Amino acid sequence: MDYIPPVNGNELDPNRPYINANPGAGIQGSIIPAEAIEHTQREIINAITAAGLEPDPENLNQLAEAIQALAGSEKRIGEPFVLWDHLAGMTLPDNSGSEKYIKLTAGQTGVGQYNEGLLGSESVSGTAPLVQATSTILVGPLAGQTVRLINTERSFLRPDTTSGVLTMDCFQGHLHPMKTLNTSPGGSVNSPYYPTTGGSESTTGMNPIPVSDGTNGTPRVGNETRPKAVSATAYLRIV
Numbered sequence: 001m002d003y004i005p006p007v008n009g010n011e012l013d014p015n016r017p018y019i020n021a022n023p024g025a026g027i028q029g030s031i032i033p034a035e036a037i038e039h040t041q042r043e044i045i046n047a048i049t050a051a052g053l054e055p056d057p058e059n060l061n062q063l064a065e066a067i068q069a070l071a072g073s074e075k076r077i078g079e080p081f082v083l084w085d086h087l088a089g090m091t092l093p094d095n096s097g098s099e100k101y102i103k104l105t106a107g108q109t110g111v112g113q114y115n116e117g118l119l120g121s122e123s124v125s126g127t128a129p130l131v132q133a134t135s136t137i138l139v140g141p142l143a144g145q146t147v148r149l150i151n152t153e154r155s156f157l158r159p160d161t162t163s164g165v166l167t168m169d170c171f172q173g174h175l176h177p178m179k180t181l182n183t184s185p186g187g188s189v190n191s192p193y194y195p196t197t198g199g200s201e202s203t204t205g206m207n208p209i210p211v212s213d214g215t216n217g218t219p220r221v222g223n224e225t226r227p228k229a230v231s232a233t234a235y236l237r238i239v
Contacts (some may be wrong), residue, residue: 001043006030052077052140052239053098069098075237077141080104080150080157082232093235100140100239105151106133118238124152129169129224140239150234157234171225 008031009016021029044063048055051066075081075093085092093101095114106124108115121136133149148155148166155166210219 001039004033004036004039006036007033051098065098075101077237077239080234080236082234085233093237098239099237101235101237102137102147103151104147104149104234104236106135106149107152109135119147122149124149129154132166137238142238147236169224 003015005014005016006018008028009019018030018032019027021027045055047070048062048066051069053062053066053069056062083092084090092114093099095101095118100118102118103114105115106122107113109119109122110116115135118138119135120138122133123135124131124133126132131153133152134146135149137143137145137147148164150157158167210221212218
């Protein structure tokens with residue numbers, strides 16, 4: 001936006017001021033161009049909507065609220081982030097002002113809970129580690145859109161060319177070579193196990209439990225394949 005001077009006055013001065021008329025002194029008042037009114041209103045409206053607010057003709061404090069929201073937040077609408085909210089003295093995102101945040105956890109939409117009035121149509125299905133949890137945003141510019149409750153799912157955020165796509169866990173395809181064993185009275189056979197008898201194949205010595213390779217310690221097993229991690233709680237700004 002740029003300064004729009006009055007139509008009349010010193011046309012050589014792009015910063016000429018607006019003045020009131022004084023008929024007694026023969027001074028003509030400034031003629032206000034339409035752009036001076038329209039551009040100012042549009043600039044204010046753009047600031048209000050950029051802050052995630054809905055223009056309200058009855059609210060004359062919206063520009064101040066927009067400036068406060070835009071200047072006071074480091075998070076953009078639609079930006080997920082994590083916090084260590086188990087730490088004593090940490091501060092949760094404040095929903096008492098114009099900004100609104102949701103906790104990406106199921107079961108938080110009841111009275112007095114963090115997501116009250118912000119999320120609805122919650123769905124949780126499956127069992128760990130394949131839990132799927134979603135909910136619908138109820139307010140703001142993202143209203144009506146579905147978000148994944150990644151705290152409940154225990155899902156990682158992974159950069160990709162398309163945002164919001166769920167990929168289930170998997171293990172990279174691979175092969176286990178068969179060990180060739182000599183048997184008697186003759187020949188050889190490919191076997192995935194070590195027989196405990198010398199003359200023929202046997203599954204007696206087969207052990208389905210992962211064992212140490214003698215170098216890297218005892219294998220850690222669980223119901224999912226995962227890297228070492230430290231848990232944190234994910235939130236999302238929606239207004």
